[in-house]
Amino acid sequence: MPLLWLIVIVLGIAAAGYILGRTRALASAGGEIRQMHSLPSYYGANVAMKAVVPAFLLLVLWLIVQPIWINMSVSGMIPETEIAEGSNLGLVMAEVRRTADGLDAATAAGLMTQTTASGSDAAAVTQGLKDAGQVVTSELTGPVLAAAQAYRSENATATLVMAIAVLVVALAGLGFGLKDAHFDFRARNTVEKGIKALLIAAASIAVLTTIGIVLSLIFNTIEFFRLYPAADFFMLLDWSPSFSGRGGSSSLGILPLLWGTLYISFVALLVAVPIGLFAAVYLSEYAGPKVRAIAKPLLEILAGIPTIVYGLFALLTIGPILLSVFGDDGLGWMQGQRAVMTAGIAMGIMLIPFVSSLSDDIINAVPQSMRDGSYGLGATKSETIKQVILPAALPGIVGAVLLAASRAIGETMIVVLGAGAAARLSLNPFEAMTTVTAKIVSQLTGDSDFASPEALVAFALGMSLFVLTLGLNVLALYIVRKYREQYD
Structure with a gap:
């Protein structure tokens, strides 16, 4: 049946x-x-x-x-x-x-x-x-x-x-x-107890799912380190997996992938944070109701565009523009359309609504009495924004930046299409690189032999990303608490 x-x-x-x-x-x-x-x-x-x-x-x-x-x-x-x-x-x-x-x-x-x-x-x-x-x-x-x-x-x-x-x-x-x-x-009592049990079960799904994800990563990561030395994984400067020798000829160093992840994310945040924050300040403090009613929905449309479209935009538009300026016909720094800058700029454009929308909501949540008090002391609008509103909204802005950073670290399609698949350690932003997420996809594509290090390394890479994002959350929490004590 x-x-x-x-x-x-x-x-x-x-x-x-x-x-x-x-x-x-x-x-x-x-x-x-x-x-x-x-x-x-x-x-x-x-x-x-x-x-x-x-x-x-x-x-x-x-x-x-x-x-x-x-x-x-x-x-x-x-x-x-x-x-x-x-x-x-x-x-x-x-x-x-x-x-x-x-x-x-x-x-x-x-x-x-x-x-x-x-x-x-x-x-x-x-x-x-x-x-x-x-x-x-x-x-x-x-x-x-x-x-x-x-x-x-x-x-x-x-x-x-x-x-x-x-x-x-x-x-x-x-x-x-x-x-x-x-x-x-007593049917009502029985039904309400049953519904309460169902609600508890539904609320527990998120917790149980998180526990299941973490346990699956931990167990498969342990299995990977039984087959491949942990010191080589964290210290080698080369990434060259080979599926033919059961790991014997593979070099599975995470450092080139981790560097590409952080480098592309850093470029993306350099694009998204200033533009998104300035847009939020304009929409909340300078724009009139009519402009805000039109501009904010148009800005948030960027969040609804699929990431594959951003990847195509990076490959077909951003890459050729950068190549024409920094390529052989220009400064000679760029050899191909796929590069860190190509993926970073496209990813930064994608992250703008994450930063601007959240920052706008946080800035609007600052009490009007703080603005009135600043104006009453003779401060101008720009001085009020710099010295009162932004410091008071800083914890929320840090959260918005953290969300954008987590989104950038976990992005895959823009990296695959815009940055290429080369795992290398380089400071040149005009060279092709790759990220941890891109290699997780490539290692698990096709018939995955989960008894080989080349497939199990995907779980070790995922566990490393999990620890990295956890560290970012701890750092952001520390910053938020520090500034909350100052402005409470």
């Missing part, structure tokens, strides 16, 4: 439970609502909640456990001879899953007449998969096909059992809820 149909059926059972529970409770009170402990809707909601919540919890748990269980079961069918040199069981299982999906598609298309996994039928099965438009290798073997068929069969069986179990749980919850649909049952 398709998953969508299963969800629709469970929701249908819950809707029917709502109607039956409400009707049953009213009937038990002889149609007199005043004799009921709770409103009729609470009795219906109680039945619906008991039908849908346990069923969906079982569904989610089953969907998480099923792939892990089937993968462990089928992986035992793969002999050691099927694992080629330089490969591992994970890559073979990826091929098994692709073949199983292809078998389903080929069978549905009527192009699979032989699905046995004997050696004589391997070519026929492979041709059937290709006819169905599936991407498979030209060297599918009998054991791989047998494992794919077992995976397909076990997955279908488990899905059927899941559907039956979920429907049974939903119907059992429906019956249990209808049993309580009596006029003296």
